[in-house]
Amino acid sequence: MAGGVRRIKLGSQGLEVSAQGLGCMGMSSFYGAPKPDADMISLIRHAIDSGVTFLDTSDMYGPFTNEILLGKALKGGVREKVELATKCGICFADNKMEVRGDPAYVRAAVGDSLKRLGVDSVDLYYQLRIDTTVPIEVTVGELKKLVEEGKVKYIGLSEASASTIRRAHAVHPITAVQLEWSLWSRDAEAEIVPTCRELGIGIVAYSPLGRGFFSSGAKFVENLSHDDSRKHLPRFQPENVEHNKTLFEQVSDLAARKGCTPSQLALAWVHHQGNDVCPIPGTTKIENFNQNVGALSVKLTPEELAELESSASADAVKGDRYPSDFSTWTNSETPPLSSWKAT
Template identity: 60%
Template sequence: MKGGVRRIKLGSQGMEVSALGLGCMGMSAGYGPPKPEEDMIKLIHHAVNSGVTHLDTSDFYGPYTNEILIGKALKGLERGSVELATKFGIKSLDGEGEICGNPEYVRACCEDSLKRLDVDYIDLYYIHRVDPRVPIEITMGELKKLVEEGKIRYIGLSEASPSTIRRAHAVHPITAVQLEWSLWTRVPEEEVIPTCRELGIGIVPFGPLGSGFLASGPKLLEGLTDSDFRKVCVFKSPLFATITRGRTWNIIRSHSKEFMKLPRRKGVPPPSWHWRGSYTKGFDVGPIPGTTKTENLNQNIESLYVKLSPEDMLELESIASIDAFKGSRLPPTILAHSNVETPQL
């Protein structure tokens, strides 16, 4: 247990990761301008030295710049000291042909990521989004070859449907499925999570605080740049559409007040309590909350030591039922690429 952070088995194929991971996207993309490179490298080193060794990125973040950043940070670390996860598959989220799962593209993306990260292998390689035009078996076939060649060690899926997960797993065992899972995104609990557990697949949740909305409420929008993904979501997503916006904000305001009461009784920071409570649902869950601040990272680590009673969990989950929030927080153009089906082989 390095740095006091326990280890967990992710999936049933032998991969081990820190129980708490670090989502690195926000360092380079999605949440306003890129953060200072030197500061982010220091943050990554602090995370790894503290025992948070599961680093998550993608070639789409930037694009490419987040992988380059991670590659620079890795130069100051032993390669075996981290579990490095990256993704491929998204060319663009605008226009047609933005998702690609062709074998040639799979291989080219892997080779390019290896170069940007400056490593010999990738621990966990995800299909970032499934190509609806290519049978998943075709995409998985090329990934299987990359495993056999030693270029990747384990295969993952992101935002995939239960049927896609089953078909992919039949070609080569899937180690992890990455998805959004929080008190405002509980739909995965209906089918995706049970499918993963049936097949022995690990679960890697992102967005435990609903991109910050569940902790800060509407005031989060104050000061956000126009390029910040969260501002885009508010104006284009079903969750914040005109007909549901008032209801959504009311729930978020109420939710924020309610979950503040719980950590105060425990004497821990509210955000870390929230993600910890949301994902205390089994030893097959390895969340990757993102942050660009050392203070937030330290709070997340501290939350690993919080003991939650069954009563605590019931109280936390009662704040937002599985169908409390109506509609996705993602704009339709992005939502269209999640949980899609592929042609039969």
């Protein structure tokens, strides 16, 4: 256990990662102004030295600047110490976000990511969001070629429906599915998680701290900067925060009894969902990173898990995960392969 962080097998294809990863998105985009490169490189290298070696980025974080940051952090022999994950699927055209999964786009995106990261291959490459106009077999077929060419080692999907995951896995084994999973985002437990487990696919939980909500509840929302994208999420709207703070208070109560922080307790709950689950909390501060690593030492009894899950029942949270115009970003289906006309 490097740095006290245990290792887990992610999926059944051979990828091994630290049991907790580091989400790097907020260092460069979406959660307020980008942070200084030097500080973030120090944080990334501190994470690696601590045993958190599974690093998560994407070409759309910035866009592009987060991969460039990771490329700088991995110089000087650091690349060999990490499991590097990046993604494609969302691009920006005419100031609008567009989801793409066509083969030409996927191939170009992989090549561009490798250049920005300064690496010959990535360990895990996800389709970040599913293009609902392109059969998943077509997208994964191109990713399969990139595996055969040695540019990608393992393939992942994010926010795909159970049937999309099955269809993808039939083309080439899917190593991991990345999904939002936390005490206030549990919809994946109905179909997606069981499908992954049936197929031997690892689960990577993003936003395991409720996008930061489980750090300090309503106070956290009040302190968001004006350019933080979370201000626009339904769950962070004032009328919903008033309701959702009850869940935070219940988590805080149990955390006080356990002698840990609310965020450590919320993260420990994700860890207790199984050895096939790797949460990837993000942070821009070394002290918060250290606190997150501390969640690996928090052990929950069956009674404590039941108490948490009772607090986090389906009606415990008000507001969707994304705004309604982001509907294609969750649980996405694709058309049948027979509909595809290659151009």
